[in-house]
Amino acid sequence: MWSPWQRQQEALRAQLATLETQKQQKQTHAATLLAYGQRQVELSHKHYQGLFNASDSAAARLAQVPYLTLGAGWQGGAWDAWQPETATLESRLRIGALQDARAPQGPFSVPLLVPFIGENQTIVLRTRGEEGRVQGLELLQSLALRTALLLPHQASYVLLDPAGNGVAFLVRKALPRVVESQGDVRRDLDLVERNIQRVIETYLDAEVRSFEQVPESTRVNERFEFVLAADFPNQYDRRAVEGLIKVGNTGPRAGRYAIIHHNADVELPRDLSLEQLENAFVIDLGSSPRQGFPLAVDCTPPAALQQTLKKRLDEAKAPERDLSFTTKVGLPEQAWWNGSSERLIETPIGGYGTDGSLEAWFGVNRDGRPCAHGMLGAMTGAGKSNLYHVLICGLAQRYSPDELRLYLIDGKDGVEFQPYQALPHAAVVSLRSSPELSRSVLKDLLNEKERRNRLFKARGVQDFSAYRALGEALPRLLLLVDEYQELFEGDAEGEASAHLLQLAQQGRSVGIHMLIASQRYGATGMLHQSAVFGNVHLRMAMQMSRADVDALTEFGRRGKLLIQTCDMPGKIVLNDRSGDDGDGASRAGKVSRLQAAERDDMIRRLSARAQQRGLTAPRAVVFDGQAQPNLTDNPQLRSLLASVQTMTSEGLEALARRAEVEGGLGLESWFAAEQPLVTWLGQEFNVRGHARLVLRRRPHEHAMLLGRNNPARSGMLAALLAGLTVNPAAQNATVLLADLSLPGTQWSGALGGVVSTVLRPAGLQVTLTREAEDVPRLVQCALAVLEERRALPKEARGAQEPMFLVLNEPHEVEELRRVQDLYGANDSETGTMLRRLLAEGAQLGIHVVLSVPGVAQLRAVLDERQGLPLIKHRICLQVSEDDSYALTRTRRAARLQLHGDTPVAALYHDPEADAFTRFKPYSTDSATSLDQQFLEVNHLRGAQAVGA
Ligand SMILES: Nc1ncnc2c1ncn2[C@@H]1O[C@H](COP(=O)(O)OP(=O)(O)OP(=O)(O)O)[C@@H](O)[C@H]1O
Ligand SMILES: [Mg+2]
Structure with missing residues (x-):
C-alpha cells in the first residue's frame, strides 16, 4: 500500500538520479574544456615562441649586416661594410633624415625617402637663398653617388651645370659612367631623349610598361640613366628648360630619371614653369620642420668614402650579360x-x-x-x-x-x-x-x-x-x-x-x-x-x-x-x-x-x-708576317708530294705550266725536254707566292746560298733538298753532300735530318760526310761521272739521273782553298775540278750547290771573275753592301732587314725572268721544328703511296 509520502519519496529519488547524471555530464564537459584550453595554451605558446625565435634571428642578422641601401647616412660608418652584390632595385631614395631631439636616449632620426625606381616621378629639390642653394648642390652630389651605389654597373649620368661649368659635380670622379657633355645642355638632353625613344621602341609594350619591368637578363645590356640638373634654371636657356621638362615627363618609364635642383631665386624663361612637369615630386629643402621634426639634408659624402665606394663598385663583377x-x-x-x-x-x-x-x-x-x-x-x-x-x-x-x-x-x-x-x-x-x-x-x-x-x-x-x-x-x-x-x-x-x-x-x-x-x-x-x-x-x-x-x-x-x-x-x-x-x-x-x-x-x-665527307678543298695558305714559314704549309709542295708516286714528267710539265690560281705552278717556261727540277726556298711576301728554284740542264744551272744567318741558310738548304723529291725525274738522283757546319749548333742537324728523314726514304742515293778530308773524293767522284757522261752519245745523256754536289761551308776544306803565290791566288787542284763541274756539269745533269757565309769565303775557293759567273742561281740573306754588289750588282741584298730582324728575309735573283724575289726563307728557326716538318713531308708522300 502506497502512502503519498512514499510516492513523493520515489519522485525525489528519481530527481536525485537525474541530477546525478547531469552532474556527471557537466563534469565530463568541464574536463574536456580544460583539456582543450590546456592544448590551446600549448599551441599558442609554440606559435609565439616560433615567431619570437624568427624575429630574434632576424634581429641578429640585421645586427650583423648594417641596414644600408635605403636608409643610412654617409656618416657613422654604416657604409664601410657595403658590398655591391647586396644591391636590389629600390623604389625609395634617401635624401636626408628627420630628427627628433626629444628622444630619451639622445637624438633619434628617421630617414626621409623620396620615390625612386618604378614610381614614375621626377624629383625636384627646391631651395631658396644662397645657403639653400649650396645645400641643394650638396644633396645633388649625395644623390649622384647614392644612385650609383643602388645600381652597380647599371647607372650612367648626364650632369648639367651650365652656370658652374661642372663645378657642381665634384663627385663626378666617383661615378661609374658619365656621358661626356657636348657643351650645350639642349644637345646633351637630345641624346637622352633619343635614348628614351629607343628604349621605349625596343623594349616596352602592352605588357612591359616600364623599363625596370624588362626581364633582368635583357636589361643588363642597358643602363639606367640619371640626368642631374644643378642650379636650375640658372643659365638654362629656353630650349634646355623645355628639354629637361620633356625628359622629366617621359624619361622614368624608359629608365631615365631627372633629378632637378631647383633654385627658386632664379626666374624661369617666360611662359615656362615647373608646373609643366606632370610627375614632379617636389621637396622644399628650406621649409619649416615636418610634423615638428627638422630635416637634416644629406651632404656630399666625404672624399675618402667616395674613393672606397668607387673602388668597390669598380671591382664588383658586372652582371652576366652575355x-x-x-x-x-x-x-x-x-x-x-x-x-x-x-x-x-x-x-x-x-x-x-x-x-x-x-x-x-x-x-x-x-x-x-x-x-x-x-x-x-x-x-x-x-x-x-x-x-x-x-x-x-x-x-x-x-x-x-x-x-x-x-x-x-x-x-x-x-x-x-x-x-x-x-x-x-x-x-x-x-x-x-x-x-x-x-x-x-x-x-x-x-x-x-x-x-x-x-x-x-x-x-x-x-x-x-x-x-x-x-x-x-x-x-x-x-x-x-x-x-x-x-x-x-x-x-x-x-x-x-x-x-x-x-x-x-x-x-x-x-x-x-x-x-x-x-x-x-x-x-x-x-x-x-x-x-x-x-x-x-x-x-x-x-x-x-x-x-x-x-x-x-x-x-x-x-x-x-x-x-x-x-x-x-x-x-x-x-x-x-x-x-x-x-x-x-x-x-x-x-x-x-x-x-x-x-x-x-x-x-x-x-x-x-x-x-x-672527303672534301678536298685546297689547304689554307698560311702566312705569318713575323715568323719563318713552314715547308709543310706550302700547298704546291704538298699537292706534288701527294701525287709524285704516280706523276710523270709530262704530267708535271702540264701542271707546272698551269696558272697558280688553277692549282698549277705558273712556270710557263717549263719544258720537260730540258729536264727541269723544281724546289722551294721559302714563302714570298704575298699570298700565293713561293720562292722557287728551277734547275735545268743548261750551262751554269747551279745554286749558291750566301749569308751569315745560319738558321736560315741551313734551313733553306735542307728544304731545297727535301723539295727536290717531288720531281719524278729526281726519284733516283744521287746526292753527294758535305756538311761542314759547326757540330752542336742549333742548325747543324738540318742536313743530317733531311737526309735520313726525307731523301733516303724517298729512294735517293745519298753520300753524306761531315769530314773536310772527304770532300776531294766527293768532287773527284762527281767529276768522274761528268767524264763518263761526256763520253756518251748526246741522245743517251738525257737519260742519266740527276746528281747534286752539295757543299755546305766549302771554305772549311783546306784542299779546296785557293793557293797564294807570288802572282796572286790560283785554284787548288780540287778547286780546279770544282770549276770544271761548274762549267760543264749542269748540261749533263750535275748540279752544284754551295752554301757560304759571305763573299770572302766564296773567294777563298773560287775566283770571283772566273768562278762566280759559273753559278747562275744566287740566293742571299742580308749581307754587306759590298757583298750585295758583288752578287747582285745592286744593293738589294744589303737592305733586306731594313724593317727589323724579324722576319728574316732573303733575295733570289731569277735568271729566267731577270727579276728579284724577296721572300722569307725556310729556317731551322720556325714555329714547327724542321725535323717535325720533314717527318710530315715523309708522311705526306707515304700516305699517298699506301693509297696508290
Ligand atoms: N659580345 C660580347 N658579349 C659580352 N662580352 C664581350 C662581347 N664581346 C667582347 N666581350 C668582352 O670584351 C672583351 C674584349 O673583347 P674582344 O677581344 O673581342 O675585343 P676587341 O675589340 O677585339 O679588343 P682588342 O682591341 O683588344 O683586340 C672580351 O674578353 C669579353 O670579355
Ligand atoms: Mg681584338
Missing part, C-alpha cells in the same frame, strides 16, 4: 652545311630588344636588295675579335666549304685568325700581315674575279647567281681584313685604294665580298673613299671614341645616336642599308659571346666533318 652563341647563332650539328650560297650568305651574330636577331649577310636578298660588302668600326676592347669569331663560326656552320671560302687577314700585330688555319673554309689565313702582303691579297682576289668572269662568259651568264643556277659549283668568297687602314701604309702608288675600289664595285657580281674593320671608318691615305663606301651596304659600329662617332658620315642621325649608346663590349649598331635610318634599319643590339674553347671545339668538328 648572349650565348649556342642559343642565338649556333645550329645543331645535323643542321650544319645546309645553306646554299647561290643568292647570299647570312648568319645571325647576336640579338636586339627582347628577342630580335641581328643578321649579317652578303649577296642579294629576297627583295632583290644587294649587300655587297661590310664595314666595322670599333675601338679596342669593344668586342671586335669576338664579333669576327661569331661571324666566321656562324657562317662556317651554315655553309660547307664548297659554298663559302674565307680569306682572313690580320693586321700587323694581329694573330686573331690563327685558330682558323684548321678551318676547312679557310683559303688564306694571314697573321701579323705586312701592308704589302695585305695588298697582295686584294690583288689575288682581283685575279680571282677575272677568272670568274671568264668562267661566266664561257657559260654565257652575267653573274655569280646565274652561274650557280646552271648547277655549276663555285663558292662565295668572304675577305675579312682587320685594321684595314694599314693597307694604305707605304702605298705610294695608291695600289690598295685602286684594288679596294675594284673589289668594292665588281666583287659582288662574282661572289666576292669584303668585311673591313678598323677603329674608325675612314683611313688616312685612302682614295676613292666615297666610291668604295657606296658599295659597303652592311655597316656596323661598336663602341667608338666620341670624336670618331661625331666624324661619322656613314650612319644617319639616328644611327649615330645609337652608336653613342654602345658603352660596353659586344654592343653594336648594325645597318644593312648603307647607313640609311629609314624603317628602323639601324639596330642597336648585342653580339653573342663565343668563348675560345667552344670556338676551337667547333673548328675541330668542322674540320673532322670535311674529312669525313
Whole structure:
C-alpha cells in the first residue's frame, strides 16, 4: 500500500538520479574544456615562441649586416661594410633624415625617402637663398653617388651645370659612367631623349610598361640613366628648360630619371614653369620642420668614402650579360652545311630588344636588295675579335666549304685568325700581315674575279647567281681584313685604294665580298673613299671614341645616336642599308659571346666533318708576317708530294705550266725536254707566292746560298733538298753532300735530318760526310761521272739521273782553298775540278750547290771573275753592301732587314725572268721544328703511296 509520502519519496529519488547524471555530464564537459584550453595554451605558446625565435634571428642578422641601401647616412660608418652584390632595385631614395631631439636616449632620426625606381616621378629639390642653394648642390652630389651605389654597373649620368661649368659635380670622379657633355645642355638632353625613344621602341609594350619591368637578363645590356640638373634654371636657356621638362615627363618609364635642383631665386624663361612637369615630386629643402621634426639634408659624402665606394663598385663583377652563341647563332650539328650560297650568305651574330636577331649577310636578298660588302668600326676592347669569331663560326656552320671560302687577314700585330688555319673554309689565313702582303691579297682576289668572269662568259651568264643556277659549283668568297687602314701604309702608288675600289664595285657580281674593320671608318691615305663606301651596304659600329662617332658620315642621325649608346663590349649598331635610318634599319643590339674553347671545339668538328665527307678543298695558305714559314704549309709542295708516286714528267710539265690560281705552278717556261727540277726556298711576301728554284740542264744551272744567318741558310738548304723529291725525274738522283757546319749548333742537324728523314726514304742515293778530308773524293767522284757522261752519245745523256754536289761551308776544306803565290791566288787542284763541274756539269745533269757565309769565303775557293759567273742561281740573306754588289750588282741584298730582324728575309735573283724575289726563307728557326716538318713531308708522300 502506497502512502503519498512514499510516492513523493520515489519522485525525489528519481530527481536525485537525474541530477546525478547531469552532474556527471557537466563534469565530463568541464574536463574536456580544460583539456582543450590546456592544448590551446600549448599551441599558442609554440606559435609565439616560433615567431619570437624568427624575429630574434632576424634581429641578429640585421645586427650583423648594417641596414644600408635605403636608409643610412654617409656618416657613422654604416657604409664601410657595403658590398655591391647586396644591391636590389629600390623604389625609395634617401635624401636626408628627420630628427627628433626629444628622444630619451639622445637624438633619434628617421630617414626621409623620396620615390625612386618604378614610381614614375621626377624629383625636384627646391631651395631658396644662397645657403639653400649650396645645400641643394650638396644633396645633388649625395644623390649622384647614392644612385650609383643602388645600381652597380647599371647607372650612367648626364650632369648639367651650365652656370658652374661642372663645378657642381665634384663627385663626378666617383661615378661609374658619365656621358661626356657636348657643351650645350639642349644637345646633351637630345641624346637622352633619343635614348628614351629607343628604349621605349625596343623594349616596352602592352605588357612591359616600364623599363625596370624588362626581364633582368635583357636589361643588363642597358643602363639606367640619371640626368642631374644643378642650379636650375640658372643659365638654362629656353630650349634646355623645355628639354629637361620633356625628359622629366617621359624619361622614368624608359629608365631615365631627372633629378632637378631647383633654385627658386632664379626666374624661369617666360611662359615656362615647373608646373609643366606632370610627375614632379617636389621637396622644399628650406621649409619649416615636418610634423615638428627638422630635416637634416644629406651632404656630399666625404672624399675618402667616395674613393672606397668607387673602388668597390669598380671591382664588383658586372652582371652576366652575355648572349650565348649556342642559343642565338649556333645550329645543331645535323643542321650544319645546309645553306646554299647561290643568292647570299647570312648568319645571325647576336640579338636586339627582347628577342630580335641581328643578321649579317652578303649577296642579294629576297627583295632583290644587294649587300655587297661590310664595314666595322670599333675601338679596342669593344668586342671586335669576338664579333669576327661569331661571324666566321656562324657562317662556317651554315655553309660547307664548297659554298663559302674565307680569306682572313690580320693586321700587323694581329694573330686573331690563327685558330682558323684548321678551318676547312679557310683559303688564306694571314697573321701579323705586312701592308704589302695585305695588298697582295686584294690583288689575288682581283685575279680571282677575272677568272670568274671568264668562267661566266664561257657559260654565257652575267653573274655569280646565274652561274650557280646552271648547277655549276663555285663558292662565295668572304675577305675579312682587320685594321684595314694599314693597307694604305707605304702605298705610294695608291695600289690598295685602286684594288679596294675594284673589289668594292665588281666583287659582288662574282661572289666576292669584303668585311673591313678598323677603329674608325675612314683611313688616312685612302682614295676613292666615297666610291668604295657606296658599295659597303652592311655597316656596323661598336663602341667608338666620341670624336670618331661625331666624324661619322656613314650612319644617319639616328644611327649615330645609337652608336653613342654602345658603352660596353659586344654592343653594336648594325645597318644593312648603307647607313640609311629609314624603317628602323639601324639596330642597336648585342653580339653573342663565343668563348675560345667552344670556338676551337667547333673548328675541330668542322674540320673532322670535311674529312669525313672527303672534301678536298685546297689547304689554307698560311702566312705569318713575323715568323719563318713552314715547308709543310706550302700547298704546291704538298699537292706534288701527294701525287709524285704516280706523276710523270709530262704530267708535271702540264701542271707546272698551269696558272697558280688553277692549282698549277705558273712556270710557263717549263719544258720537260730540258729536264727541269723544281724546289722551294721559302714563302714570298704575298699570298700565293713561293720562292722557287728551277734547275735545268743548261750551262751554269747551279745554286749558291750566301749569308751569315745560319738558321736560315741551313734551313733553306735542307728544304731545297727535301723539295727536290717531288720531281719524278729526281726519284733516283744521287746526292753527294758535305756538311761542314759547326757540330752542336742549333742548325747543324738540318742536313743530317733531311737526309735520313726525307731523301733516303724517298729512294735517293745519298753520300753524306761531315769530314773536310772527304770532300776531294766527293768532287773527284762527281767529276768522274761528268767524264763518263761526256763520253756518251748526246741522245743517251738525257737519260742519266740527276746528281747534286752539295757543299755546305766549302771554305772549311783546306784542299779546296785557293793557293797564294807570288802572282796572286790560283785554284787548288780540287778547286780546279770544282770549276770544271761548274762549267760543264749542269748540261749533263750535275748540279752544284754551295752554301757560304759571305763573299770572302766564296773567294777563298773560287775566283770571283772566273768562278762566280759559273753559278747562275744566287740566293742571299742580308749581307754587306759590298757583298750585295758583288752578287747582285745592286744593293738589294744589303737592305733586306731594313724593317727589323724579324722576319728574316732573303733575295733570289731569277735568271729566267731577270727579276728579284724577296721572300722569307725556310729556317731551322720556325714555329714547327724542321725535323717535325720533314717527318710530315715523309708522311705526306707515304700516305699517298699506301693509297696508290
Ligand atoms: N659580345 C660580347 N658579349 C659580352 N662580352 C664581350 C662581347 N664581346 C667582347 N666581350 C668582352 O670584351 C672583351 C674584349 O673583347 P674582344 O677581344 O673581342 O675585343 P676587341 O675589340 O677585339 O679588343 P682588342 O682591341 O683588344 O683586340 C672580351 O674578353 C669579353 O670579355
Ligand atoms: Mg681584338
